[in-house]
Amino acid sequence: MNKVGFILKDYLVLLMILGLALVTAIIQPKFISPANLNNIMRQFGPLILVALGMTFVIVGGFIDLSVAGTINLVAVVTITLIDPLGQVGALVAGLVIGSICGAINAGLILTSGATTQAEALFITFGMSTVYSSLALIYSGGSTFHFWDLKEMPNMFEAIGAGSVGPLSVSFVIFLGALALLWIFHTKMAAGRAISLTGGNKTAARLSGVPIERSIVLIYTIAGFMAALGAIVLFSRVTTASPVIGAGFETNAILAVVVGGTTLKGGKGSVLRTVMGVLLVILLNNCLNLLGVSSYMQWAARGAILVFAIWLDNRKEVQGNQL
Amino acid sequence: MNNLYRLFTQQKAIVAIAVILLVMVAAGGDVSRIFFSSYNLLDMLNSSTILVILGLGVTLTVIAGGCDLSIGGILVVSGILSIQLQNFMPMPLALVLAVLFGTLVGFFNGFLVVQQKTEPFIITLGVGLLLTGVAQQLSDAHPVPANNPDFMNISNGYQFGDGQFTEGHFPGIPNLVIIMLICFVFFAWLIRYTSFGRNLYAIGGDYDVARYSGINVVANKWMTLVISGTMAALGGVLLSSKLNTGSAIYGDFTALVVNCGVVVGGTSFAGGVGGIWQSVLGLLLFGLLDNAMNVLNIPSWYQMMLKGTVIVAILWMDSYTQKRKRELV
Numbered sequence: 260m261n262k263v264g265f266i267l268k269d270y271l272v273l274l275m276i277l278g279l280a281l282v283t284a285i286i287q288p289k290f291i292s293p294a295n296l297n298n299i300m301r302q303f304g305p306l307i308l309v310a311l312g313m314t315f316v317i318v319g320g321f322i323d324l325s326v327a328g329t330i331n332l333v334a335v336v337t338i339t340l341i342d343p344l345g346q347v348g349a350l351v352a353g354l355v356i357g358s359i360c361g362a363i364n365a366g367l368i369l370t371s372g373a374t375t376q377a378e379a380l381f382i383t384f385g386m387s388t389v390y391s392s393l394a395l396i397y398s399g400g401s402t403f404h405f406w407d408l409k410e411m412p413n414m415f416e417a418i419g420a421g422s423v424g425p426l427s428v429s430f431v432i433f434l435g436a437l438a439l440l441w442i443f444h445t446k447m448a449a450g451r452a453i454s455l456t457g458g459n460k461t462a463a464r465l466s467g468v469p470i471e472r473s474i475v476l477i478y479t480i481a482g483f484m485a486a487l488g489a490i491v492l493f494s495r496v497t498t499a500s501p502v503i504g505a506g507f508e509t510n511a512i513l514a515v516v517v518g519g520t521t522l523k524g525g526k527g528s529v530l531r532t533v534m535g536v537l538l539v540i541l542l543n544n545c546l547n548l549l550g551v552s553s554y555m556q557w558a559a560r561g562a563i564l565v566f567a568i569w570l571d572n573r574k575e576v577q578g579n580q581l
Numbered sequence: 582m583n584n585l586y587r588l589f590t591q592q593k594a595i596v597a598i599a600v601i602l603l604v605m606v607a608a609g610g611d612v613s614r615i616f617f618s619s620y621n622l623l624d625m626l627n628s629s630t631i632l633v634i635l636g637l638g639v640t641l642t643v644i645a646g647g648c649d650l651s652i653g654g655i656l657v658v659s660g661i662l663s664i665q666l667q668n669f670m671p672m673p674l675a676l677v678l679a680v681l682f683g684t685l686v687g688f689f690n691g692f693l694v695v696q697q698k699t700e701p702f703i704i705t706l707g708v709g710l711l712l713t714g715v716a717q718q719l720s721d722a723h724p725v726p727a728n729n730p731d732f733m734n735i736s737n738g739y740q741f742g743d744g745q746f747t748e749g750h751f752p753g754i755p756n757l758v759i760i761m762l763i764c765f766v767f768f769a770w771l772i773r774y775t776s777f778g779r780n781l782y783a784i785g786g787d788y789d790v791a792r793y794s795g796i797n798v799v800a801n802k803w804m805t806l807v808i809s810g811t812m813a814a815l816g817g818v819l820l821s822s823k824l825n826t827g828s829a830i831y832g833d834f835t836a837l838v839v840n841c842g843v844v845v846g847g848t849s850f851a852g853g854v855g856g857i858w859q860s861v862l863g864l865l866l867f868g869l870l871d872n873a874m875n876v877l878n879i880p881s882w883y884q885m886m887l888k889g890t891v892i893v894a895i896l897w898m899d900s901y902t903q904k905r906k907r908e909l910v
Contacts, residue, residue, distance in 0.1 A: 322703070367893065367897055370897070370901070371896075371897040371898075371900035371901045371904065372900055372901060372903070372904030372907075373900040375850075376700065376702060376703070377648065377702045377850050378850065378896065378899075378900045380702050380703075380706075381837070381840070381841060381844075381850075381892070381896045382893055382896050382897060382900075384837050384892070385841075385889045385890070385892035385893035385896065386889065386893055387889075388885055388886070388888065388889030388892070389886055389889040389890060389893065391885070392882050392883070392885035392886035392889060393886065395882040395885070396882045396883065396886070400882070509706075509710055512703075522700055522703055523700075552718060554714055554715075554717035554718040554721075554722060555714060555718050556714070557710065557711075557713060557714030557717060558711050558712075558713075558714025558715050558718065559714070560710065560711075560714070561707050561708065561709075561710035561711025561712070561713070561714055562711050564707035564710060564711075565693070565704060565707040565708055565711060568699055568700070568703055568704050568707060569693060569697060569699055569704070572697060572698065572699045572700075573697070
């Protein structure tokens with residue numbers, strides 16, 4: 260009986276939002292139309308990539324609020340580099356900038372010796388401000404469009420709107436990233452070390468797990484994935500503004516936590532995050548179709564975040580009692 | 582050498598304030614004259630008051646080893662409520678209800694953080710997000726204007742003078758400064774001379790030891806979040822009165838800046854150390870920084886970058902000091 264309750268709690272959020280999807284489908288049959296499902300698949304792109312990176316940070320026992328700033332910076336820098344460097348050059352430059360932003364976060368956290376989520380939260384928040392302001396200074400506050408470029412960037416257009424068979428290109432990118440990160444996390448020593456770091460830092464250090472390497476890895480991966488997300492994002496909307504990434508950090512954290520990765524660190528997987536992102540997107544889609552105002556959607560997201568964290572914590576407390 | 586290290590790590594705020602003042606003196610000419618004019622100094626104090634009022638409540642939570650990031654959300658919701666409720670009831674009642682809203686949210690935070698033992702940083706961030714959405718819904722994402730001169734006077738009035746800045750004439754003391762001083766004295770007394778205040782240090786220092794020593798840790802820590810919610814709502818009402826509008830946008834940055842300001846002063850996220858006096862200095866530093874950058878005519882995006890850098894530098898130092906302490910033990 261206790262075990263049934265435990266499993267039920269584990270998947271309560273999933274059941275709740277699946278229920279919501281069912282109700283929406285009944286009230287608003289448009290929900291399961293091919294156009295809407297295609298729309299959902301395309302929304303999957305940017306958020307899932309950012310959330311996959313965030314999964315590693317949270318599994319490692321830290322948190323990263325700087326992804327919004329990283330997305331802003333990468334988006335405006337990449338789009339302006341398309342003319343001078345060519346499309347491939349710009350793509351590589353964007354990914355490198357994202358990784359550097361992540362590495363700077365890791366450097367700050369390592370040198371200061373921060374071990375708690377709270378310290379990481381404030382340091383990365385400060386860095387988010389710095390990256391965002393750099394994006395604003397670099398772009399002069401203006402927005403860049405694809406049609407302002409010398410020639411149409413067809414590679415980025417393909418990333419944003421193209422299809423491979425029935426799947427969109429962004430979905431294929433997501434599948435590739437998911438496969439690589441899943442293998443990295445479950446099959447490779449460096450990936451396993453991240454889970455051990457998050458589980459118990461002292462125990463991990465004493466048993467010879469290189470926690471410094473884990474910290475550098477998690478933040479660099481988060482920065483790289485944020486950059487990839489930024490590229491998919493501005494390719495889809497064909498426009499890059501220096502505030503394009505606002506809200507991504509909370510949505511990514513929400514998706515990771517709702518998926519069931521625990522904020523205490525150590526437990527979680529990228530597959531759970533996929534579930535979490537699917538739920539967040541379904542929720543947005545349901546609320547849109549039901550005609551809920553976008554402000555109330557913010558409030559609903561906050562409420563679900565609070566609820567998911569509370570639930571996560573309850574599981575932890577009960578797990579300790581077992 | 583050791584003394585110098587201690588000065589830099591423990592009195593970060595004083596060092597930083599001294600650096601800013603030196604820069605302003607060194608700038609010379611018109612810049613210094615404008616910066617050090619009595620009008621500008623009073624204006625600076627006046628515009629930092631709301632941050633300080635928010636920081637007083639947050640200090641208690643940080644000393645007890647917690648944190649409150651929902652204050653930005655409480656600030657905007659109670660600010661909007663204080664104006665919208667005036668349509669239905671007399672002004673004093675509307676203000677009281679708006680402040681009570683903060684108390685209620687604080688109570689809810691306390692339930693989640695203390696009674697249910699969730700991680701305060703993330704959960705209060707979520708509550709703040711929720712409240713920002715509520716504020717946007719309430720105000721329809723537009724500024725809500727107030728049209729009651731009495732309400733506007735609460736924050737913009739002066740005592741002992743008429744608020745006119747002319748040569749050789751005492752302009753009086755702004756109401757906001759007086760309210761801040763009253764709150765400051767109350768909190769300083771609370772934390773220094775009551776058993777509640779002393780218990781907070783014990784709880785922040787070591788939660789379990791405090792519990793075994795017979796302190797009612799749950800009730801005391803819960804109370805800190807209730808107080809900080811109430812102070813945030815008070816700040817929201819005063820801000821609405823000062824600007825004569827309520828809007829959902831003021832809260833975005835406030836929560837993190839106030840929490841950083843508290844840490845800058847020397848109250849550490851590790852809990853158990855700090856005080857009201859230090860927090861006020863830390864928050865005044867942010868007011869001073871804003872004002873100095875405006876007088877120096879620094880463009881707003883560079884201001885944002887400088888502020889972010891200052892936040893990172895100071896929190897880096899806070900963590901680094903903790904690490905040194907751990908290594909010494």
